[in-house]
Amino acid sequence: MRKITDAEIRFFDENGYAIIRGVLQDDELANFQKESQRLIDEVVSGGPAAPWCIKGPEGIPFYLTYLHVHPNSFSLRLLAHPFIGDLLTRMVGPDFIPCYESLVFKLPGHGSSVPWHRDGNPVQGSERIFNIDIYPDKSTVENSCVWVVPGSHLWEKERANEMIARGRAHFDLPDAVPAEMEPGDVLLHHTKVMHGSTMNHSPQLRRVIYFDNRSFAWNRKYRWWTDEFVDLRCRLYLYALFQRKTNPYPLDDEVFDYQVPDGAPVWKPGDPIDLHASREGREANRTP
Numbered sequence: 692m693r694k695i696t697d698a699e700i701r702f703f704d705e706n707g708y709a710i711i712r713g714v715l716q717d718d719e720l721a722n723f724q725k726e727s728q729r730l731i732d733e734v735v736s737g738g739p740a741a742p743w744c745i746k747g748p749e750g751i752p753f754y755l756t757y758l759h760v761h762p763n764s765f766s767l768r769l770l771a772h773p774f775i776g777d778l779l780t781r782m783v784g785p786d787f788i789p790c791y792e793s794l795v796f797k798l799p800g801h802g803s804s805v806p807w808h809r810d811g812n813p814v815q816g817s818e819r820i821f822n823i824d825i826y827p828d829k830s831t832v833e834n835s836c837v838w839v840v841p842g843s844h845l846w847e848k849e850r851a852n853e854m855i856a857r858g859r860a861h862f863d864l865p866d867a868v869p870a871e872m873e874p875g876d877v878l879l880h881h882t883k884v885m886h887g888s889t890m891n892h893s894p895q896l897r898r899v900i901y902f903d904n905r906s907f908a909w910n911r912k913y914r915w916w917t918d919e920f921v922d923l924r925c926r927l928y929l930y931a932l933f934q935r936k937t938n939p940y941p942l943d944d945e946v947f948d949y950q951v952p953d954g955a956p957v958w959k960p961g962d963p964i965d966l967h968a969s970r971e972g973r974e975a976n977r978t979p
């Protein structure tokens with residue numbers, strides 16, 4: 692199966708984003724398209740997933756959070772894709788830990804905008820904190836693809852905030868580039884790279900899965916969350932790997948073997964699993 696190349700990692704380090712073409716194989720892609728459409732229909736029709744879906748500035752649902760909680764047959768297996776395990780081992784470290792998962796969608800005809808931003812609570816340090824963005828659809832300027840400002844992940848906070856304010860007044864920013872994607876491609880975006888997208892007025896749906904990942908070492912440094920949270924997340928990842936291993940796609944030809952970091956918990960088949968593994972109430976720096 693496809694692996695990220697060293698040249699693609701270098702491009703990411705310089706630009707704060709990278710487009711990796713042709714990661715998903717057709718069998719997985721077809722299931723991903725079918726299942727994510729079903730979840731979107733569930734949201735739009737006011738079903739069980741609807742209260743978990745955040746609305747954008749126009750009041751339109753676009754961000755379905757805690758994806759694994761909503762019964763489906765694609766999200767855990769996608770997280771366990773060997774492309775992801777390999778790239779996180781190389782780009783984050785062997786003690787990486789998946790922490791967020793969401794489905795972002797732009798409905799046809801009236802898809803939410805996402806104003807220019809950096810992702811939440813950017814750190815001062817230079818760690819490679821990024822999202823893995825996996826595309827089941829073609830994403831173009833026409834159906835409101837994500838735009839990025841290359842290199843802005845290296846900017847000081849003041850400069851980024853100034854540009855964000857400017858981009859929120861008028862979307863077109865100098866030097867911004869569209870990240871146009873094909874089904875099965877993966878976009879990596881640094882949490883500090885400026886990014887955003889316009890409303891979708893086209894008749895085409897546009898979807899993305901976002902996986903945000905950290906590491907045990909980074910959490911010891913920044914104390915984002917309690918140990919309980921990262922332990923739950925470690926179990927969830929082991930559970931996801933088990934799901935893919937025992938229910939592979941026909942074209943799968945390898946499995947990712949995660950080496951559980953020293954001191955982290957192990958999940959074994961039959962053990963209970965918390966598919967929510969909520970961050971809420973588990974923020975370590977939170978003032979009471």
Ligand SMILES: O=C(O)CCC(=O)C(=O)O
Pocket residue numbers: 754795805810836837886887888899
């Ligand atoms: O998919 C998009 O248009 C951007 C979503 C995004 O950046 C976010 O939800 O933080």
Ligand SMILES: [Fe+2]
Pocket residue numbers: 808809810886
């Ligand atoms: Fe974002």
